[in-house]
Amino acid sequence: MDRRTYLKSGAGVVAGGLIAGCTGGGDGEGSTATEASEATDTEAGTTAEGTESMETETETEESVVPSKVVIGSDIPYRPFEYETAAGELTGFDVDIAKAVFEGELGVEYEFKPTSFDSIIPSLNNGNFRIIMSAMTINDERAEKVDFSDPYFTAYQTVLVRKDSSISGKEDLKGKVVGVQKGTTGAGAAEGLKEEFGGDLELKQYDQINGAFQALMNGQVEAVINDNTVNAEFADQQDGVVFLEGEGAAAEEGENAPPYLTLTVENYGIAFRQDDDEFREQVNEALAAIRESGEYDEIYSEYFSG
Structure with a gap:
């Protein structure tokens, strides 16, 4: 990435949304009295088994890429995340989140304000799914969280x-x-x-x-x-x-x-250490916005040089 050193005025957008519900599962049972009822019960059991399999797959996909990503972030921290005079959340990290989660992964996202000195414990306590907060990748933090590929x-x-x-x-x-x-x-x-x-x-x-x-x-x-x-x-x-x-x-x-x-x-997005599959998905999305030129477009909104 080019080492650009001067700042210019920035503008950004925010997305929010509703959390989609998760499905639940169940099994069916039957008693047999005739050959006909046995056949019926066998077919019903196959259907129930198929339903259970489909629900398990849905739950697994939801756990990897949730329908809504909650992001821990220290706000305000201009120009990465801050509120405008009208109360709208904006910034470089906010626009990158929009491109990655809404644009590439097709899911909603929400920023959750969190004090920076407690943000890693809050992540590991399950208060949000990831951290995007101009967070530097270093060895001390890497003992507690896993990082995405660098993005800044x-x-x-x-x-x-x-x-x-x-x-x-x-x-x-x-x-x-x-x-x-x-x-x-x-x-x-x-x-x-x-x-x-x-x-x-x-x-x-x-x-x-x-x-x-x-x-x-x-x-x-x-x-x-x-x-x-x-x-x-x-x-x-x-x-x-x-x-x-x-x-x-x-x-x-x-x-x-x-x-x-x-x-x-180098800044990275922080994940809990048991969230490897989701981290891989986000890395692929980061690579995609770099390749498409969208990353550079967002960068130029906030920085020049």
Whole structure:
């Protein structure tokens, strides 16, 4: 996938729907008195057996690809999932879900708002079928969930105020940095703190908007978060900019963006570890929208470069 680094205005759509009912099964019995009744009962038994087989097949198909996919997601997280002023859910993940589930698999979908720091336990508790929430694939998470093939590449970046004295990574030493709980941005900040010998203070927020507001209010001096989400905020606020400098993207030989990158990451859709067949179906659907060009059309709605 092209490494595109700048954000432009986005628009999206949402789909919802009703849950289709599951079928139930039953057996028939008969008593025999004559040859005729025995034949009738034999035919009835065959019919009942056939019905049971058909119902089992229906139930199996329903368990693999449900009639409605409930998706756990941390909302708001622009531009991946957020509500418009009119209360409509939109974003890159929302449009990808529409293309994959409604377009390719022919099923309904619904996003269920969930705090990011508890989203994996909520998935494994059965509160929803999958996670689509700009979630980075990493080893720690892969011990608890299985991921789809990657569908997006992102970088952990640093946002500062324009009037800040911070002009490079080393200037972050001794500063207060805002992050969102449970994210790889928080992990990147912890790594930076270790690199600085502990000389970095972290403030963690339930949602990224809290960290952004703290930056504007002067409660933190920088925010570490995904590049596209930082870019969306910077596009709306004239007083903030990316911290410049080379970093992980350049070191890995990526087509590096023109700002400091602390990590290079890939997003995936998370599944429970017993959901292999459904994950395979979703991987095929992701491949199909890439091949058809629909993925690139959705991408261009939210990102450019």
